[in-house]
Amino acid sequence: MDNFQFYSPTEFLFGRDTEAQTGALVRKYGGTRVLIHYGGGSVIRSGLLDRVKASLDAEGIWYTELGGVKPNPRDTLIYEGIELCRREQVDFILSVGGGSCIDSSKGIAAGVTYDGDFWDLYSGKAVACNPLPIGTVLTIAAAGSEGSGASVVTQESTLLKRDTGSDSLRPKFSVLNPALTCTLPAYQTACGATDIMAHVFERYFTNTKEVEITDRLCEAVLLTMIKETPRVIADPDLYEARANIMWAGTVAHNDIVGVGRSQDWNSHGIEHELSGLYDCAHGAGLAVVMPAWMEFVMQHDVMRFAQAAVRIWGCEMNFENPEATAKEGICRFRRFLSGIGMPINFEQLGAKEEDIPVLVEKFGLGDGRTGGFVALSSEDVAAILRIAAHASV
Amino acid sequence: MDNFQFYSPTEFLFGRDTEAQTGALVRKYGGTRVLIHYGGGSVIRSGLLDRVKASLDAEGIWYTELGGVKPNPRDTLIYEGIELCRREQVDFILSVGGGSCIDSSKGIAAGVTYDGDFWDLYSGKAVACNPLPIGTVLTIAAAGSEGSGASVVTQESTLLKRDTGSDSLRPKFSVLNPALTCTLPAYQTACGATDIMAHVFERYFTNTKEVEITDRLCEAVLLTMIKETPRVIADPDLYEARANIMWAGTVAHNDIVGVGRSQDWNSHGIEHELSGLYDCAHGAGLAVVMPAWMEFVMQHDVMRFAQAAVRIWGCEMNFENPEATAKEGICRFRRFLSGIGMPINFEQLGAKEEDIPVLVEKFGLGDGRTGGFVALSSEDVAAILRIAAHASV
Numbered sequence: 001m002d003n004f005q006f007y008s009p010t011e012f013l014f015g016r017d018t019e020a021q022t023g024a025l026v027r028k029y030g031g032t033r034v035l036i037h038y039g040g041g042s043v044i045r046s047g048l049l050d051r052v053k054a055s056l057d058a059e060g061i062w063y064t065e066l067g068g069v070k071p072n073p074r075d076t077l078i079y080e081g082i083e084l085c086r087r088e089q090v091d092f093i094l095s096v097g098g099g100s101c102i103d104s105s106k107g108i109a110a111g112v113t114y115d116g117d118f119w120d121l122y123s124g125k126a127v128a129c130n131p132l133p134i135g136t137v138l139t140i141a142a143a144g145s146e147g148s149g150a151s152v153v154t155q156e157s158t159l160l161k162r163d164t165g166s167d168s169l170r171p172k173f174s175v176l177n178p179a180l181t182c183t184l185p186a187y188q189t190a191c192g193a194t195d196i197m198a199h200v201f202e203r204y205f206t207n208t209k210e211v212e213i214t215d216r217l218c219e220a221v222l223l224t225m226i227k228e229t230p231r232v233i234a235d236p237d238l239y240e241a242r243a244n245i246m247w248a249g250t251v252a253h254n255d256i257v258g259v260g261r262s263q264d265w266n267s268h269g270i271e272h273e274l275s276g277l278y279d280c281a282h283g284a285g286l287a288v289v290m291p292a293w294m295e296f297v298m299q300h301d302v303m304r305f306a307q308a309a310v311r312i313w314g315c316e317m318n319f320e321n322p323e324a325t326a327k328e329g330i331c332r333f334r335r336f337l338s339g340i341g342m343p344i345n346f347e348q349l350g351a352k353e354e355d356i357p358v359l360v361e362k363f364g365l366g367d368g369r370t371g372g373f374v375a376l377s378s379e380d381v382a383a384i385l386r387i388a389a390h391a392s393v
Numbered sequence: 394m395d396n397f398q399f400y401s402p403t404e405f406l407f408g409r410d411t412e413a414q415t416g417a418l419v420r421k422y423g424g425t426r427v428l429i430h431y432g433g434g435s436v437i438r439s440g441l442l443d444r445v446k447a448s449l450d451a452e453g454i455w456y457t458e459l460g461g462v463k464p465n466p467r468d469t470l471i472y473e474g475i476e477l478c479r480r481e482q483v484d485f486i487l488s489v490g491g492g493s494c495i496d497s498s499k500g501i502a503a504g505v506t507y508d509g510d511f512w513d514l515y516s517g518k519a520v521a522c523n524p525l526p527i528g529t530v531l532t533i534a535a536a537g538s539e540g541s542g543a544s545v546v547t548q549e550s551t552l553l554k555r556d557t558g559s560d561s562l563r564p565k566f567s568v569l570n571p572a573l574t575c576t577l578p579a580y581q582t583a584c585g586a587t588d589i590m591a592h593v594f595e596r597y598f599t600n601t602k603e604v605e606i607t608d609r610l611c612e613a614v615l616l617t618m619i620k621e622t623p624r625v626i627a628d629p630d631l632y633e634a635r636a637n638i639m640w641a642g643t644v645a646h647n648d649i650v651g652v653g654r655s656q657d658w659n660s661h662g663i664e665h666e667l668s669g670l671y672d673c674a675h676g677a678g679l680a681v682v683m684p685a686w687m688e689f690v691m692q693h694d695v696m697r698f699a700q701a702a703v704r705i706w707g708c709e710m711n712f713e714n715p716e717a718t719a720k721e722g723i724c725r726f727r728r729f730l731s732g733i734g735m736p737i738n739f740e741q742l743g744a745k746e747e748d749i750p751v752l753v754e755k756f757g758l759g760d761g762r763t764g765g766f767v768a769l770s771s772e773d774v775a776a777i778l779r780i781a782a783h784a785s786v
Contacts, residue, residue: 004405006404006405011402018396210634212617213640247652251610260640
């Protein structure tokens with residue numbers, strides 16, 4: 001196991017009707033002038049935004065608001081949010097929505113206190129320092145941003161999707177009411193589940209030896225997702241299954257399942273170019289990229305992929321041919337994704353094979369290439385994308 | 394899943410040589426006048442105490458010290474520590490040792506700022522409020538106190554062992570260097586492993602339905618312990634196995650594996666009377682009590698015990714007779730404990746069957762009786778202790 005530091009100071013409030021306590025939590029963490037940041041219609045239509053405002057009113061906390069966050073959140077709205085916060089002397093950002101909304105909130109929170117272009121924090125020029133405190137009311141189980149210090153934003157003018165990360169960006173609190181996710185369409189639910197599983201797999205495939213505890217914790221989250229996801233696709237109102245998925249989504253990404261080991265985020269990196277270019281759902285892009293990445297890198301540690309196949313996908317170990325076991329695991333993963341309604345190749349995603357050179361070039365501009373499991377050349381990325389383009393179950 | 398709040402703000406620094414950063418961490422968390430609290434000879438002999446002092450010296454941080462913590466820490470030393478802290482205007486407690494040392498440190502930290510007899514906080518008369526901040530340098534993987542808000546202390550005059558718990562008692566930081574545990578004798582190592590496993594089982598057996606994510610996380614920790622413990626018993630210097638056990642011990646008890654479900658701490662409660670009366674090792678007492686408790690309560694949810702047998706102990710499910718599967722799981726647990734050198738009955742522990750009425754009476758004075766899985770009458774406790782008295786593999 002590698003040496004590590006782990007610090008996850010977010011207070012989680014989980015369960016039915018917990019959003020009623022949002023105002024009290026904002027007060028607890030020192031918010032007096034709040035920006036409520038959200039996306040579009042659903043939090044308005046569902047009445048959630050009104051309930052959150054009522055809980056702030058009950059505490060006598062002043063707020064302003066900025067809606068309009070889109071999936072794959074844009075830098076343009078963040079610039080607007082930073083200006084608004086400075087003008088109104090906002091001291092707390094409250095995100096009401098899913099991962100895109102939280103990531104946008106983190107961009108604003110870090111940007112307000114940064115003396116320069118906030119994009120510097122995403123392009124790697126600078127590191128977030130003393131961002132405004134953030135709280136979240138989560139509406140989608142997916143990104144894990146409610147418990148992480150990570151944020152991903154797309155630059156409107158270039159469609160570059162870049163990330164930043166710092167413990168200082170971990171939310172002070174996150175309110176998780178699984179009932180809020182019951183109205184999510186099946187496709188979005190499945191996209192979220194895919195993202196959660198990817199967050200775990202990107203920690204699972206590692207060069208670090210002897211990491212049984214985090215291996216097992218990774219498997220715990222994945223086994224839960226494999227059991228619960230098809231249940232909510234079949235019956236969206238299953239609160240208990242929604243609850244298990246929601247907490248699994250947080251555990252998957254606050255790094256408790258990933259400490260002490262090298263991690264490999266190249267699948268996420270490659271996917272960011274897909275959703276950056278096509279504006280497809282992040283989870284859908286991952287469903288196409290991740291099994292292809294697995295097939296491409298499998299040879300670097302066949303026994304680890306075979307372990308995944310046995311422990312996660314219930315394959316029987318073929319001791320004479322562990323590679324067959326490993327392949328069967330990847331095959332079951334892709335079949336699982338297809339079964340919950342995810343695309344598994346370029347055509348289903350709406351991507352084009354002729355764009356591969358563009359995707360490879362954009363990826364090359366980032367810094368994700370050096371994975372913690374397998375470093376990729378541009379040719380490797382192209383090969384992975386070609387596998388992804390033509391995959392079938 | 395039940396509604397829950399989860400807040401684990403401890404910063405963990407894990408790995409080789411991490412104790413060298415203790416001084417920097419004390420500074421980070423505001424300590425300027427430190428009480429170093431420790432047990433006896435081992436931290437002195439190993440040079441650890443000197444290394445920790447050197448790291449405080451390097452930061453120019455003033456400290457005083459109080460050694461002498463014993464296993465099953467006593468109220469008497471805590472009174473002494475409280476007086477010392479008040480006299481010396483200590484503002485930070487640094488525990489260098491195992492769970493007993495951390496629990497004693499928590500007693501002092503809470504007692505210094507409490508206007509009354511600190512025992513009130515353990516007898517249930519009062520709740521800890523604004524305790525002094527605590528940091529820990531851990532030397533034994535066992536209690537999980539390095540990441541929890543719990544503390545257990547024995548009253549010297551009555552041998553009553555009582556606990557308290559509050560998020561405010563969670564350490565600000567904990568330094569975990571697995572190499573420090575390599576010198577532990579096999580018996581103490583096994584006691585620690587038993588305690589870790591008990592912390593998980595006491596969360597696993599629950600009345601809450603549909604808690605797949607925490608079930609799986611519990612199983613993750615237990616599977617790790619089952620794999621790694623025999624390895625370090627056989628070869629104490631296996632750093633990697635020590636590392637997996639040490640982190641498993643923290644994960645087992647910061648409640649990430651237990652949120653959203655009823656928990657049942659009656660095995661711990663009953664054991665506290667054993668170690669209170671005989672001053673035996675806590676883990677050894679648990680090895681005797683816990684399987685007996687399992688046998689006694691199994692009928693309340695045979696399928697849950699069968700699930701444990703299959704998922705944790707690798708039993709095959711007997712669908713015609715799940716009770717047989719459940720029993721086989723408990724049997725394998727006891728065999729495992731015996732295999733790592735733990736006592737499994739009263740004789741091996743050094744307890745006496747004729748003391749059962751005394752143990753039952755002492756237990757009745759506490760408030761642990763109402764378990765979150767099965768509430769126990771005094772007769773039930775006596776029955777469990779009789780099973781424990783005569784157990785064999």
